[in-house]
Amino acid sequence: MKTKQTIYSLLLFFVLLLCFGCNGKATSNKKENDQNPNVIIIYVDDMGYGDLSSFGNPTVYTPHLDKMAAEGMKLSQFYVAAPVCSPSRAALLTGAYPKRVGLEKGVLFPQSVTGLNPEEQTIAEVLKGKKYSTACIGKWHLGHQEKFLPHNQGFDEFFGIPFSNDMSKKEQEYMGRNDYKWQLPLLSQSDTLELDPDQTTLTKRLTERAMTFIKKNSEKPFFLYLAHPMPHIPIYASPKFQNTSVRGPYGDTIEEIDWSVGQILETLKTTGIDENTFVIFTSDNGPWKVFKTEGGSAGPLRGAKGTTWEGGQRVPCIVRWPGKVPAGYVQRQVITNMDLLPTVANLCGAQLPKRKIDGRDVSKALLGADRKLESSPFLYYASNGKLEGIRDGKYKLLVLDEGTFLFDLESDISEEYNLFEKHSEKVNALREKMKKLDSIITLERRTVGSL
CATH class of the missing domain: 3.30.1120.10 (Arylsulfatase, C-terminal domain)
Known part of the structure; x- marks a missing residue:
């Protein structure tokens, strides 16, 4: 009888020990997940402050972005550090004013021989220090020479175009410029897959590539930079979205981008990583209003792309992280795209670049709606x-x-x-x-x- 009691006691002890061990491991994994959230930045091209229904547009249907805003936070005073493409992207990825990194003087072209200095640390390189898998999918526009491309700037994968979608012989000839000699390449790393790809397929192809990356890396931390070339002129939508928006071709393009966001968020849910992923959606600068109805809307803001009026640099921004970012809140404090690098670094427990940057950690304003930031010019x-x-x-x-x-x-x-x-x-x-x-x-x- 005593022997049976002893055996029973030992079995009970080992069961409790096993349960404790499992619980300890679960706690450990939770702490690890809290320190290693996935990060997705969706950066669209030339979308204006007034282009989304959640930001007041009455004729564009964007249910997925509206839902993202309802489940997350809308930033009503979000600024980019430049009113044009290349400088804005430099600021986003380095956390510094474009002037600080030498890229303040306009956009890069196919004939340019400069780019983002590889000595600068990008968000991707910051997160590589925490063993993140990284991908740049979409438009790069920080130098198309080999040494400047994403795979030499901290990204494990690059699939996309190296500069704007209008920098193409085909598109320039359509706009009446017959002396333009450069073609738009679709790249994988530095290898050219296609020249002048069918732009009606780009949003769909980039979205599918992003979904594949998420699924492949769902069991380890990752950083995805999904930089859609649209709705930059020339605007294109896939056949499924053509002639579907009352806003016309521009609205078709915006609504396909909205679909893309919905696909990304759904993939996070089906892979079970939705609650451990911080998603940011924003634009590189304001709308190109010179193209009238084929350009976007700045809503109530004065000015547009290329200007320092509010319409050039204040852009729509939505952030989402279930259980972390307060749902349905409108953040009215001034936040900039330079703030994203130090904010992401803090949320992921990564070290800041050694070189001086201009952004600041604003995580307390994103995770705690009522927390005030110190005023910063x-x-x-x-x-x-x-x-x-x-x-x-x-x-x-x-x-x-x-x-x-x-x-x-x-x-x-x-x-x-x-x-x-x-x-x-x-x-x-x-x-x-x-x-x-x-x-x-x-x-x-x-x-x-x-x-």
């Missing part, structure tokens, strides 16, 4: 790299060839009422502050990548 650089303005608190100063403007952006989002004459002391103080901040960046400006 934001500089407005023109598409040619010239300093044109500063925002500090609610005030924005613009110094343009056409005049000097002071706006209270809390009460005048459309920049209609110039307070320049009424607040001369504020104008002078902001002018001095922006010059001082720019002089520091100029002094610390690093070398652009070159051959």
